Amino acid sequence: MERGPMRPRRLALPLSAAVVETLHAGDELLLTGPVLVARDAAHKRMAEALGRGEPLPVDLAGQAIYFMGPTPARPGRPIGSAGPTSSYRMDAYTPALLAEGLKATIGKGPRSPEVKEALKRFRAVYLGAIGGAGALLSRCIKEVAVVAYDDLGPEALRRIVVEDFPVTVINDIHGGDLYDQGRLRYRRADPASPVAPETNTTPSP
Amino acid sequence: MREIDAKRVTETVSELLRDACYRLPADALGALRAALQGEQAPACRGVLAGLIENAEIAAAGAIPLCQDTGMAVVFLELGQDLHVLGGDLEEAVQEGTRRAYGEGYLRTSVVARPFSARTNTRDNTPAVIHTTIVPGERLKITALSKGFGSENMSRLAMLTPAAGRQGVVDFVVRCVDEAGANPCPPVIVGVGIGGTAEKCMLLAKRALLRGVGLPHPDPEVAGLEADLLTRVNDLGIGAMGYGGRVTALAVHCEVFPTHIASLPVAVNLQCHSVRHREAVL
Numbered sequence: 001m002e003r004g005p006m007r008p009r010r011l012a013l014p015l016s017a018a019v020v021e022t023l024h025a026g027d028e029l030l031l032t033g034p035v036l037v038a039r040d041a042a043h044k045r046m047a048e049a050l051g052r053g054e055p056l057p058v059d060l061a062g063q064a065i066y067f068m069g070p071t072p073a074r075p076g077r078p079i080g081s082a083g084p085t086s087s088y089r090m091d092a093y094t095p096a097l098l099a100e101g102l103k104a105t106i107g108k109g110p111r112s113p114e115v116k117e118a119l120k121r122f123r124a125v126y127l128g129a130i131g132g133a134g135a136l137l138s139r140c141i142k143e144v145a146v147v148a149y150d151d152l153g154p155e156a157l158r159r160i161v162v163e164d165f166p167v168t169v170i171n172d173i174h175g176g177d178l179y180d181q182g183r184l185r186y187r188r189a190d191p192a193s194p195v196a197p198e199t200n201t202t203p204s205p
Numbered sequence: 206m207r208e209i210d211a212k213r214v215t216e217t218v219s220e221l222l223r224d225a226c227y228r229l230p231a232d233a234l235g236a237l238r239a240a241l242q243g244e245q246a247p248a249c250r251g252v253l254a255g256l257i258e259n260a261e262i263a264a265a266g267a268i269p270l271c272q273d274t275g276m277a278v279v280f281l282e283l284g285q286d287l288h289v290l291g292g293d294l295e296e297a298v299q300e301g302t303r304r305a306y307g308e309g310y311l312r313t314s315v316v317a318r319p320f321s322a323r324t325n326t327r328d329n330t331p332a333v334i335h336t337t338i339v340p341g342e343r344l345k346i347t348a349l350s351k352g353f354g355s356e357n358m359s360r361l362a363m364l365t366p367a368a369g370r371q372g373v374v375d376f377v378v379r380c381v382d383e384a385g386a387n388p389c390p391p392v393i394v395g396v397g398i399g400g401t402a403e404k405c406m407l408l409a410k411r412a413l414l415r416g417v418g419l420p421h422p423d424p425e426v427a428g429l430e431a432d433l434l435t436r437v438n439d440l441g442i443g444a445m446g447y448g449g450r451v452t453a454l455a456v457h458c459e460v461f462p463t464h465i466a467s468l469p470v471a472v473n474l475q476c477h478s479v480r481h482r483e484a485v486l
Contacts, residue, residue, distance in 0.1 A: 026248065026447075041323075071269045071312040080310055081269040086354050086387050108354075108445065109387040130255045130445060131354060131389035132478050134272040135263035153325055154312050166255075168248065168447065178248075179386055182448015186246060186441030 008166065014062040015103045015125075023125050023169050025176030030164040035106070036065045037158040039085055042149050043093040046157075050096055057148035057157060061101030064127075068106075069154040070144075071134070078144045079160070081134030084108040087126070091115050098122040106167055110179050119171050126171040128178070140165040207284075207342035209486055211292030214346065217484050218301025218332075221348035222277055223309040225480035226269045229260040232417040233479050236454040240391055240444070249449030253391075256444075256477055267310075270478045274311040275350035277302045277332035278410070284341035295334055302332040314353070335407065347414060349481040355388035355474040361406055364468040370429065373398060373470050378436045380472040381453065386446025389476040393417060394437060394456040397471035399463040409473035412457035414481055421458055430456045 011019060013033025023029075036058060038046070046056055067087055071080030087107030094105060095118035103124050108131040111119075119126060129137060143161040150156050170178045234257065241253040263270040279298050283289075289297075306313050306329035315330065316323040339345075360380045364372045377396055384392075397408025420427035433456040443449025454477060463469055 028248075028251070069272060069312065069314075071272050071274060072310045074267075074310050080312070081263070081272040081274075083272050085273065086357070088387065108389065110385055110446070128386075128445065128447075130252055130259075132271050132476050133255050133259040135266070135268040135270060136255055136259040138268060139262065153327075154314070178448070179446045182246070182248070182443060182446065183385075183441045184448075186443055186448045186450060188439050188441065 010164070013064060013162075015064065016062075017103075017123060020103060020123055020125055020173060024172050024174065025169050025178040025181060027169040029127070029167050029169065031064075031167060032163050032165070033161065035160050035162055035165075036060075036063055036147075037068050037160055038065055039067050039069045039155050040089055041152045041155040042157040043090050045149055047093045047096060050100075056100065058159070060097055062103050063101070064104035064106060065097070065102060066106040066129070066160070070138075071154075073144070077138075079138055079141050082138040082141055083134030084129040084131055087111055094118065098124050111171060116171055116177070120173055120175060123173050125169055125173065127167040128170045129165075129167050137165065206286055206288050208288045208290050209344060211289050211294060211297040213486055214289070214294065214297040214344070215301040215304065217346055217486060218279060218298050218348055219304040219308070221346065221482040221484060222302065222305035222350055223311070225348060225350050225482045226274050226309065226311055227267050228264045229270055230417075230479065233454070233477055234260055236417045237391070237477060240451040240454060244444070244449050244451050246443055246447065246449035248447040249444035249451065252444035252447065253451070269311060270480065271352060271476075272312055273314065273352040273354060274306070274329075275352045275480065276315055276356075277305070277329060278349040278351050279332050279334050280347040280349070280411075280414075281334060281336040282339045282345040283336060284343045285338050286342040287344055289344075298332055298334055299330045302330050303328040344486045345483060346486065347481060347483040349414065352476060352478065355392060355476045358384035358388045358474045359406070359409070359472060361402060361469070361471045363402065364470055366466070366468050368468055372468065373429070374433060374436060376470050377433055377456070377472055378440070381437045381442070381474070382440050384474060385442055388474040390442055390446060390452050391444050391454045391477050392452070393475040393477070393479055394433065394453050395473040395475060396433070396456060396458040397461075397469070397473070398458060399461040399469060401463075402469060404461060405469035405471040406473065408459040408461055409471040412459045413473060413475045413479065415457045417479065418455040423460075426458050426460055430458050433458070
C-alpha cells in the first residue's frame with residue numbers, strides 16, 4: 001500500500017507503550033534521546049548474567065538497544081563512524097532482553113521468527129538504520145559513555161544520546177515486516193528475460 | 206635486479222588502507238548516483254541518497270565510511286626481478302595494517318581463536334595476504350578493507366557439470382536472495398567460476414576489485430554478468446532490503462578452467478562501500 005510522500009515522524013526516547021502501538025512497518029522516524037549500544041560480546045555477557053540470575057548492569061525497561069560497534073573517536077568528537085551491524089547475530093539473545101522490558105532494537109537485516117514472535121508478545125519494535133552510513137549517522141550522536149564491559153573495547157556496553165537519528169520501522173507489534181512487504185511488492189519475473197524464466201521460488205540446493 | 210626497502214611496503218599499505226576507509230571510489234559513487242536515478246521506491250531512494258551523503262561526510266572529515274573497517278586483505282604481485290631489503294615482506298604488510306588501524310582511527314575487528322576465546326588482537330592484524338610472483342621488477346599492492354556484513358553471506362557450490370550455465374545463474378541468484386538485507390544492499394556480486402574450491406573463492410574475491418560495472422572482456426562472460434544483474438535486480442530486495450529495483454550495482458564474474466568432474470561456483474558479496482586501493486612500487 002503506497003503511503004504517499006510523508007515526513008519522518010519525530011519521536012522522543014524512551015518510547016512509551018502507547019507510542020509503540022502506533023508504529024507500523026515502513027514508518028520513517030527521527031529519534032531523539034538516550035539509546036543503549038551493544039553488539040555480540042555485550043549481548044553474550046548480558047545473557048550469561050541473566051542465566052546466573054544476576055541483575056543486568058542497566059535497567060532495560062522502556063529502553064532501546066542499538067546494535068553497533070563504533071570506530072574510535074577522533075579528538076574533539078564524541079564517537080567515530082557508527083552505523084548498525086547485522087541484527088541476526090543478536091537473535092539468540094533478544095527475546096530474553098525483551099522480557100526484561102526492552103522496547104526497541106535498532107540494527108539492520110532480518111530477525112528470526114522467534115524474535116518476531118517475541119516483539120508481538122512483549123509489545124516492542126525492531127527498527128532499521130542505514131547500514132554503511134556510519135559517518136552520516138555519527139553526526140546524530142551527541143554524547144557517548146561506556147556503562148559496562150569496558151574491556152570489550154568496540155564491543156563495550158555504551159549509552160549514547162541521539163538527536164534526530166533516522167530509522168525505519170522494520171517489524172511492528174502487529175506482525176508487519178518491511179522486508180517481506182517491500183520484496184513482495186517489487187519482485188518480478190520478467191518473461192522477456194534472456195535467462196530462462198522460472199518461478200520466484202528458488203530450488204533447493 | 207631492482208631493490209626496494211620493506212619500509213616502503215609498510216608505508217604504502219598503511220596509506221592505501223586508510224584512504225580506502227575514508228573515501229568511496231569514484232566508480233562506486235557514480236554507481237550509487239545511477240542507482241538513485243533508476244530507483245522508483247521512495248524508501249530506497251532515501252537510502253541511496255543517504256549513502257551518497259555519507260560518502261561526502263566521510264571524505265570531508267576523514268571519518269570511516271562504515272564502522273566496520275573490515276579485515277585487511279592485501280594482494281601482492283611481486284616481480285621476480287625485485288629484491289625486498291630490510292625486512293620480511295609479509296611482516297612489512299602486517300606493520301602497515303597495524304599502523305593504518307592504529308593511527309587512522311579505524312576499528313580493530315580481528316579476534317584470535319575464532320572458535321573459543323575470540324580475543325581482539327587490538328591492531329587488526331593479521332591481514333590476509335595473497336602473493337603471486339609475476340615477471341618484471343615492480344611490486345603491485347592492492348589493499349582491500351573487507352567488511353563482514355557482506356563477507357558472512359559468501360557461498361561456495363561444487364555443482365555438477367550437468368548444471369551448466371543455468372545452474373550457475375540459479376545458485377548466484379539464490380545466494381543474493383537468501384542474503385536479503387544482511388549484506389547492506391545495493392551490493393556488488395563477486396562470482397568465481399571454475400578452478401578448485403579455494404581457487405574459485407579467490408576468483409570471486411578478486412572479481413570485487415574490478416571497477417564497478419566494468420564488463421568482463423570476454424563477451425560470453427560479460428553476457429552472463431548482464432543476465433545475472435537483471436535476475437538479481439528482479440528479486441525486489443532493493444537498497445537496505447526495503448523493497449526496490451536496485452539490489453545490486455554490478456555483477457562481476459571471473460572464470461578459470463576446472464576439472465572434468467566439477468563446476469565450482471563461488472559468491473563473495475560486497476556492499477556499496479567497496480574499499481580498495483592499489484599502488485605500484
